[in-house]
Amino acid sequence: MTQRPxxxxxxxxxxxxxxxxxxxxxxxxxxMLDFEAAxxxxxxxxxxxxxxxxxxxxxxxxxxxxxxxxxxxxxxTAGNSAIPLVKALGKQIAATDAEAERYVHLGATSQDVMDSxxxxxxxxxxxxxxxxxxxxxxxxxxxxxxxAATPLAGRTWLQHATPVTLGMKIAGWxxxxxRSRQRLRELKPRLLVLxxxxxxxxxxxxxxxxxxxxxxxxxxxxxxxxxxxWHTQRDRVVEFGAVLGLIAGSLGKFGRDISLLMxxxxxxxxxxxxxxxxxxxxxxxxxxxxxxxxLIGAATRVPGLVSTLFSAMPQEHERSLGLWHAEWETLPEIxxxxxxxxxxxxxxxxxxxxxAERMSRNLELTQGLVLAEAVSIVxxxxxxxxxxxxxxxxxxxxxxxxxxxxRAVLADEPQVTAELSSAxxxxxxxxxxxxxxxxxxxxxxVAEHNALSD
Numbered sequence: 001m002t003q004r005p006x007x008x009x010x011x012x013x014x015x016x017x018x019x020x021x022x023x024x025x026x027x028x029x030x031x032m033l034d035f036e037a038a039x040x041x042x043x044x045x046x047x048x049x050x051x052x053x054x055x056x057x058x059x060x061x062x063x064x065x066x067x068x069x070x071x072x073x074x075x076x077t078a079g080n081s082a083i084p085l086v087k088a089l090g091k092q093i094a095a096t097d098a099e100a101e102r103y104v105h106l107g108a109t110s111q112d113v114m115d116s117x118x119x120x121x122x123x124x125x126x127x128x129x130x131x132x133x134x135x136x137x138x139x140x141x142x143x144x145x146x147x148a149a150t151p152l153a154g155r156t157w158l159q160h161a162t163p164v165t166l167g168m169k170i171a172g173w174x175x176x177x178x179r180s181r182q183r184l185r186e187l188k189p190r191l192l193v194l195x196x197x198x199x200x201x202x203x204x205x206x207x208x209x210x211x212x213x214x215x216x217x218x219x220x221x222x223x224x225x226x227x228x229x230w231h232t233q234r235d236r237v238v239e240f241g242a243v244l245g246l247i248a249g250s251l252g253k254f255g256r257d258i259s260l261l262m263x264x265x266x267x268x269x270x271x272x273x274x275x276x277x278x279x280x281x282x283x284x285x286x287x288x289x290x291x292x293x294x295l296i297g298a299a300t301r302v303p304g305l306v307s308t309l310f311s312a313m314p315q316e317h318e319r320s321l322g323l324w325h326a327e328w329e330t331l332p333e334i335x336x337x338x339x340x341x342x343x344x345x346x347x348x349x350x351x352x353x354x355x356a357e358r359m360s361r362n363l364e365l366t367q368g369l370v371l372a373e374a375v376s377i378v379x380x381x382x383x384x385x386x387x388x389x390x391x392x393x394x395x396x397x398x399x400x401x402x403x404x405x406x407r408a409v410l411a412d413e414p415q416v417t418a419e420l421s422s423a424x425x426x427x428x429x430x431x432x433x434x435x436x437x438x439x440x441x442x443x444x445x446v447a448e449h450n451a452l453s454d
Contacts (some may be wrong), residue, residue: 014294016132019339022124023332025068031117032085033061035221039108042216046209049103056100060092080325082110107198107206107213111231111319115195118331119223122240123192125335126184129247132342133181134453139349140174141446143167148442151431152268152359153370155260160370163363163431166269166354168438169257171445173349176250178449183243191240194218197229200318232315234327241331244338245306251341252299255292258348262289268359272351291344298341305334363431368406372396374434375410375425382419391415 011020021027040057043049066088074084086105094101105113148167153160196214197203203210218225230236261269271291308330312323363370372392380388391413399409407429410416420428427433 014297014340015336016128016339016343019125019128019336022121022128023336025072026063027121027124028081028117029066029068029071029085030063031120032082032113033063033089034120035108035113035116036086036089036105037061038220039105039213039217040103042213042220043103043106045216046212048206048209048213049106053097053100053103056093056097057089057104059096060089065092080110080114082113086110086113107203107210108196109199111324112196112198112229114328115231116221116223118237119192119195120221121332122237122335125339126188126191128339129244129335129342130181130184132339132346133177133184133247136342136346136349137174137177137181137449137453139346140170140177141449143349143352144170144174144442144446147354147356148439149432149435150354150356150359151363151435153363153365158260160363160366162370162373163434165435165438165442166356166359167442171442173250173254173257174449175445176253178445178452180243180247180250181452183246187239187243189224191236192223193226193230193236194221194223195229195231197231201229201231203229231318232320232324234309234313234315234324237327237331238309238313241306241309241334244334245302248298248302248334248338248341251295251338251345254345254348255289255295255299255341259289259292259296262287262292266358266362268355268362270353270355271348272353291348294344295341295348298337302334302337305330305337309334360431367399367404368429369396369399371429371431371434372406374428375406375416375420378424378428379416379419383415 037058040049040054044051044054066085071081071084071088074087075081078084090101090104093104144167146167147170148165150166151163152166152169154162154164194214194217196217198205198210203214206213214225258269258271260266262271270287271289273287308326312320312326312330315323372395376388376392379391382388383391395406395409395413395416398404399406402409407425410420410425411422416425
C-alpha cells in the first residue's frame with residue numbers, strides 16, 4: 001500500500017479532521033483559486049475584461065486540476081505559492097482558450113492571492129471553532145447546573161482549602177468559553193476582509209477602475225473591503241491568533257483540572273470511558289486522562305506559535321521578507337491545534353463521570369480542618385477576630401497532632417463551647433452549609449452563556 005508522505009500518525013489525536021481539510025494542500029490551493037475566479041468575475045462586471053473570459057477562468061479554478069507536488073517544488077524557487085499557481089492556472093486556461101488566459105490575475109499581486117485565500121480559509125476555520133465552542137458551552141452549562149450543589153474540596157496551592165461545588169468549578173470553565181465566543185464575534189468584522197492592493201498597495205495597474213473592481217471583488221467573495229490594503233499590517237491575523245491562544249489556554253486549564261481530579265489520590269471526576277481508551281502498554285489497571293493530555297498539549301504548544309505571529313509583525317515597507325513567510329504555516333497550525341483541543345474538550349464535557357461520594361469522603365480527609373474558617377468567622381463575632389483566629393489555630397494543631405476530628409477537639413475546648421452550641425458546631429462543620437455563592441456563580445455563568453446564544 002502506497003502511503004502519502006507527511007506526519008499523519010498524530011493528526012487524529014491533536015487535530016480535528018474537518019479543520020485539517022481546511023488547511024490541507026487542496027484547501028489552500030482552492031482558496032487561492034477562488035480568489036482568481038472571483039477577480040475575473042469582478043473585472044468582467046466592471047468591464048475591464050470581456051465576459052467571455054470568465055467561464056474559462058472559473059472552470060480552471062478547481063484545485064483537483066493541479067499537481068500539488070509540482071507546485072511544492074516550484075514554490076522552493078518562486079518564494080511563494082501564488083507565483084507557480086498562477087502560472088499553472090494560465091497554462092490550464094490557455095489549453096482551451098488562449099484569449100481568456102490574457103486576463104488571468106490582472107492587477108493583482110501574489111500576496112493578494114495568498115492573503116485573501118487565507119482569509120477565506122480562516123472564515124471556514126472560524127465557523128468550525130464557533131460551532132465547537134457552542135457545543136462545548138452547552139455541555140458545560142448542563143453539567144454546571146447538574147452539579148451546582150455537589151460539594152468538593154476547593155484546592156489552593158494544591159492543598160485542600162474551603163469547600164466549593166463541582167458546578168462552580170465547571171461554571172469557571174464555561175465562563176472562559178463564553179468570553180472566547182464573545183472575542184471571536186467581536187474580531188470577525190476586522191478579520192474577514194479582502195486583501196487587494198496590487199504590486200505596492202496602490203492598485204495603480206487598474207487605473208480609475210481600481211475601486212469599482214475592489215468593491216466588486218469583495219462582494220464576490222463576501223468579504224468586507226477594508227480602508228486600505230494590509231500587506232504589511234498584520235494585526236488582523238495576529239489578533240485572531242492571539243484569541244486562539246486564549247482559547248487554547250482556557251481549554252488547557254479545563255484539561256489540567258480534569259487530570260488532577262482523575263489522579264488516584266483524588267478520583268473525583270473522570271473522562272468518559274471507552275474501549276481501549278487511556279490504557280497502559282504494561283499496566284492493565286491504568287485509566288489515563290488521554291483527552292486532557294491533548295488540551296494541555298495544545299495549551300503548551302500554541303503560545304510559542306502565537307509568539308511567532310507577534311514576532312513577525314514589524315514587516316518591512318510594502319512587502320515583507322521572511323516575516324510574512326513565517327506566518328504561512330504558523331496560523332494554520334494554531335487553528336489545527338485548537339480544533340483538536342476543542343474536539344477532545346467536547347467529548348470530556350459531554351461525558352464527565354462524577355463520583356460525588358468520593359468527593360464527600362475526600363472532604364473529610366483533613367477531619368474537619370477545611371471548615372475551620374467557618375467556625376472562626378462565627379466565633380470572631382462573639383470573642384473578637386484575633387482571639388477566635390488564635391483559638392481555632394491551636395485547635396487545628398491539636399487535631400492534627402492527636403489525629404482527631406476537629407469537631408471533637410472543639411467540643412473539648414471550653415472557650416468554644418461557651419459560645420457555640422453542639423448544634424451550631426454540627427452545622428458549621430457540614431460542608432454543604434459553607435458553599436457561599438457557589439450556586440449563584442453557576443446561575444450567572446449559565447445566564448451569560450444563554451444570553452450569548454439567544
